[in-house]
Amino acid sequence: MKSLKTYIFIALATALSGCNDFIDVPPTGVVNGELAYARPEKMVNSAYAAIGDCWYSYPFNLWPYGDLGSDDCLKGGGGTTDTGYHPMEIWSTLTSTPGELDELWYRLYCNVSRCNRALSSLEQYGVEKLGEATAAQREAEVHFLRGHSYFKLVTMFRQVPWIDKAVFEQSTHENVKNNAYTYEELMGKVIKEFEMAYEGLPMEVEDGGGRANKVAAAAYLAKCWLTLAWGDGYEATNGVDFINEEYMKKVVEYTEVVKQSKYGYLEDFGDIFLPEFKNSKESIFAVQTSQYTEDNTRFGRANWSNTLNGCWGIWSCGWDFHKPSQNLVNAFKTEDGLPMFDTFNDKNEYPVNGHPTAQKWDPRLFHTVGMPSFPYKYESEYTLTTDNSRTPNTYGYYTSLKEVPQRSAGETFEGSWQAFAMNDYVFRYTDVMLMRAEALIELGRLSEAREIINEIRMRAANSIDKHISYAKDFCEIKPYPASYFADKESSRKCLRWERRLEMAMESSRYFDLRRWGIASKVLNAYFETEKNASYNGTKYGQYYQDAHYTPGKNEFYPIPYNQLYYVPGLYVQNKGYN
Numbered sequence: 001m002k003s004l005k006t007y008i009f010i011a012l013a014t015a016l017s018g019c020n021d022f023i024d025v026p027p028t029g030v031v032n033g034e035l036a037y038a039r040p041e042k043m044v045n046s047a048y049a050a051i052g053d054c055w056y057s058y059p060f061n062l063w064p065y066g067d068l069g070s071d072d073c074l075k076g077g078g079g080t081t082d083t084g085y086h087p088m089e090i091w092s093t094l095t096s097t098p099g100e101l102d103e104l105w106y107r108l109y110c111n112v113s114r115c116n117r118a119l120s121s122l123e124q125y126g127v128e129k130l131g132e133a134t135a136a137q138r139e140a141e142v143h144f145l146r147g148h149s150y151f152k153l154v155t156m157f158r159q160v161p162w163i164d165k166a167v168f169e170q171s172t173h174e175n176v177k178n179n180a181y182t183y184e185e186l187m188g189k190v191i192k193e194f195e196m197a198y199e200g201l202p203m204e205v206e207d208g209g210g211r212a213n214k215v216a217a218a219a220y221l222a223k224c225w226l227t228l229a230w231g232d233g234y235e236a237t238n239g240v241d242f243i244n245e246e247y248m249k250k251v252v253e254y255t256e257v258v259k260q261s262k263y264g265y266l267e268d269f270g271d272i273f274l275p276e277f278k279n280s281k282e283s284i285f286a287v288q289t290s291q292y293t294e295d296n297t298r299f300g301r302a303n304w305s306n307t308l309n310g311c312w313g314i315w316s317c318g319w320d321f322h323k324p325s326q327n328l329v330n331a332f333k334t335e336d337g338l339p340m341f342d343t344f345n346d347k348n349e350y351p352v353n354g355h356p357t358a359q360k361w362d363p364r365l366f367h368t369v370g371m372p373s374f375p376y377k378y379e380s381e382y383t384l385t386t387d388n389s390r391t392p393n394t395y396g397y398y399t400s401l402k403e404v405p406q407r408s409a410g411e412t413f414e415g416s417w418q419a420f421a422m423n424d425y426v427f428r429y430t431d432v433m434l435m436r437a438e439a440l441i442e443l444g445r446l447s448e449a450r451e452i453i454n455e456i457r458m459r460a461a462n463s464i465d466k467h468i469s470y471a472k473d474f475c476e477i478k479p480y481p482a483s484y485f486a487d488k489e490s491s492r493k494c495l496r497w498e499r500r501l502e503m504a505m506e507s508s509r510y511f512d513l514r515r516w517g518i519a520s521k522v523l524n525a526y527f528e529t530e531k532n533a534s535y536n537g538t539k540y541g542q543y544y545q546d547a548h549y550t551p552g553k554n555e556f557y558p559i560p561y562n563q564l565y566y567v568p569g570l571y572v573q574n575k576g577y578n
Contacts, residue, residue, distance in 0.1 A: 036121070040129055043114075043121040044138045047145050048210065050111040052287045052301060052424075057083070058103040059305030060287070061424045063322055063403075063507045064088050065156060065557065070509035071526035072500070076323035076395045077308065080543055083321075090547035091523070091554050095561075096577055102560035104156065108149045109163065115146035116168035123165075140200025144212040147193030147220060148426065154186050155511060158233060158556040158574055162189055178559065178571040183232050187224060194220045204262065209279030209288065216285035218257035219427040225250040226435050229442070230515045235551035239517025240492075248439040255436035258284065263429045265455065269463035270367045270378065273402040275409070278423040284432065287424040292412055294421075302412055302419030303403075310418045311399040312390040314376050314407055317418035320390035324369045324398040326350075326533040326541070327526055328504060331497070332365035337478030339497050345529055351474045353383075360476035364460050366468040368504050370399035372535075377406045378467045386536070396533060396540040400505050425506070430456055434499050441495055446485045453498050454479035460502075520551040552576060 036043065054060045067073045068089040080086045084098035119142055126135030153160045161176040181189065198217035205211040229247035231238030266272050266282040278286065292300035310318030326348050333340045333349070337360070349359055353373035366374065376382040376399075389397045404420055412419045425431075433456065437449040461477045468475075485491045499512060513519040531544035553576025564571050 037117075038121075038125050038129070040118070040121040040124075040126045040135070040138065043118040044142060047111070047114040047118045047142055050114045051145060051148060052289070052303075053107065053110075054303070054305040054424075055103075056304065056306075056308045057100050058107045060107075060152065061305045061507050062152065062156070063305070063309075063505075064100065066507035066510045067322065067505060070513060071325060071522060071530070072328045072504055072509045073325050073400070074323045074395045074530075074541060076321040077319055077390065079391055079394060083308075086543075090527075090544065091550070092546060092548040094554065094558065094577075096558035096564065096573065097561045101557060102562045105153070105560050105563055108153050111149040112146055112163055113168065115142050115149070116163070116165045118142045119146075119165045120169060136200055137202065140197045140217075141212050143193045144197035144201070144217055144220070147190050147197065150186075150190050150193065151220065151224065154183070154190060155227075156557050157559055158183055158186075159559065159572065160186065161571070162186065174567050174570065176570075184228065187228050191221065191224045194224065209283060209286065212285060215258055215261045215263060216427060218254040219284050219432045222251045222254040222258070222432060222435050222439075223427075225254070226439060227515060229439070230517065233514065234555050235514075235517050235520060238515070238555075242517075243442050245443060248442045251435060251439035252443065255432055255439070258429070258432045259436070265429060265433075265459050267459070267462065268466050269364055269460055270467035272428065273367065273422075275405050275421055275423070282428045282430065283423065283425060284427040284429060286426055286428075289421045289423050291421040299419060300412055300421055303422050303424055304419055305424065306403045306422065307417055307419050309400055309403055310420070311370060311376060311384070311388055311404070313388045314382055314384075314399075315404075315411055315418050317411075317416055319418070320395075320399065322400045322403070322505065323395045324400060324505060325526075325530055326396065326398075326535075327530055328500075329365065329369055329371075329398065331500060332362040332369075334360045334362055334476050337476045338480065338484075339494075339501075341493055341497065348533060350535065351471070353470065356473040361471075361474050362460060362477050362501055363464050363468065363471070363475040364501050364504070366471045366474075367463065368401055370401050372397050375470065377401055377404065379406055379408055380470070382407045392535070392538055393540055394543070397535045397538075402505050430459075430502055431506075431508075434495070434502065438495055438499075441488055441491045444488070446488070446491050447482075449491060449495065450480055450482070450485040453494060456498060456502060514555055519555065520549050523547075523549040550576065 064085045065088060068075055068085055075085050075089050077083060084100045087094040122135055122139050159178045161178045162181060163173060163176060167173060167176055194217050197212060198214055198221060201212060201214040201217055203214045205213045225247045229244045231242035263284050264281045266280050271277040272282050289303045290301040292298060294300060308319040308321035312318050312320035327345060329350055330344045333344050350371060351361060370376055370384050372384050372386050374384060376384050386397055403422055405422060433452050437452040440449040457477055457479050464472050464475055480494055484494050500509060513522050527544045527547040530541045533541040556574050558577035559571055559573050564573060
């Protein structure tokens with residue numbers, strides 16, 4: 001033992017005597033910071049890359065919050081304990097502890113960090129390396145990207161710390177409180193990001209679809225002003241009694257920029273959600289993806305946000321999440337070609353291929369919801385059956401279609417994971433035109449709003465023969481007559497219905513309900529009916545008997561527990577949560 005101690009002492013003394021030699025050895029496998037900052041173009045590319053660094057536990061398209069938190073869909077998967085997303089669909093058990101909330105917060109701030117680093121790089125080396133004009137454009141792009149991440153953070157968590165370039169450079173993150181600014185002030189800062197982007201970006205960028213331009217910034221400015229125009233986000237102070245018409249005018253102003261741009265309605269609704277059309281005129285700004293066959297990498301630049309959402313038994317690794325609700329299916333019913341506003345949910349119904357009935361449907365149903373007996377994503381060789389549901393007694397038999405490619409295109413996966421080369425739309429043209437129609441209604445310009453909405457409905461009417469001819473006998477849709485837009489109240493009903501059907505399963509529904517100040521009314525009514533949903537005698541959705549949405553609390557998601565206690569006392573929790 002004495003000999004062993006002697007050897008240890010000698011070895012330690014030798015190591016300590018040469019410690020300077022060890023310290024002077026440059027590390028391997030890491031990026032040289034100064035070298036990175038001296039490459040501003042690559043730093044900007046890194047900021048772009050961050051908005052696609054998603055995963056199913058932190059999806060940047062927010063489907064577990066905007067869709068699961070709404071009346072549009074059920075979680076799906078292997079049961080209520082499969083992932084931590086169950087509280088998001090019943091609300092009553094939602095706390096600050098789900099790891100998914102913490103991961104989303106952290107990853108969005110990673111995106112903000114990349115933007116701050118890119119801005120520092122541009123300030124130091126931009127003009128020297130890129131020239132004045134290009135450097136100014138890249139700076140505007142980074143402000144767009146930083147605004148994009150902050151809009152998601154404020155949308156989700158309301159009270160968030162504002163970490164800008166100065167905070168980053170001074171390393172004062174741990175001194176920035178999340179309640180330093182009010183909700184309106186934070187939204188004002190987000191708006192400033194997009195204003196800087198709008199002023200510095202060109203109308204068009206010829207790069208294949210990945211870079212932000214002035215039109216994308218205008219779309220985001222319209223979205224920000226529309227959000228603020230309805231109130232502060234909490235139901236008691238949000239809705240038709242709190243509308244700011246000056247803000248609505250800004251929505252019209254910025255959507256006019258989009259309307260006069262190169263973008264427009266893609267002729268067939270189904271094409272919008274096929275990868276070969278992913279950068280069409282419908283796409284104003286989207287997170288870009290690719291197949292591994294396109295870039296010769298292991299996975300490609302896949303959309304990992306949706307990796308759980310492939311259909312069970314169709315894809316090798318389809319985990320059957322993101323399941324459309326019966327309430328959503330019912331909402332597509334039509335009578336004489338028009339929505340059944342007041343009676344749509346009186347009876348649960350669904351079409352069965354080859355057996356048309358007197359009940360007709362909006363054609364967008366067959367592009368949005370996969371149903372037993374119908375082809376999966378238009379391909380008859382992959383026709384759905386009741387076997388294509390993983391847990392039908394819990395989540396029913398419907399599957400989501402928009403975020404997946406056609407099965408015949410092949411699949412990108414490894415082991416138990418599935419990924420899809422499907423772009424994530426941040427803004428598509430129709431979304432922005434619906435925002436415009438919403439603002440026009442609140443400004444009393446009802447006929448203009450009707451014209452927009454009827455254009456969208458007629459596009460749906462013309463989206464049958466190319467992809468869903470097998471459903472032709474089930475479909476009937478007509479434009480709204482003038483009488484449906486006789487006043488603001490009836491016009492709002494049409495707009496809200498149209499937005500639900502057009503944007504279904506695209507992660508916006510809950511945030512729409514919150515903006516309009518009607519989330520508690522709609523969701524608590526939904527829980528009462530969806531718990532009795534059934535398909536061909538199989539009941540499902542019964543866990544909704546424990547669901548309840550509490551206004552004054554649930555409007556925003558809680559600040560994640562880990563963030564609250566990272567620096568104790570620095571952050572405050574949103575009201576209503578412990």
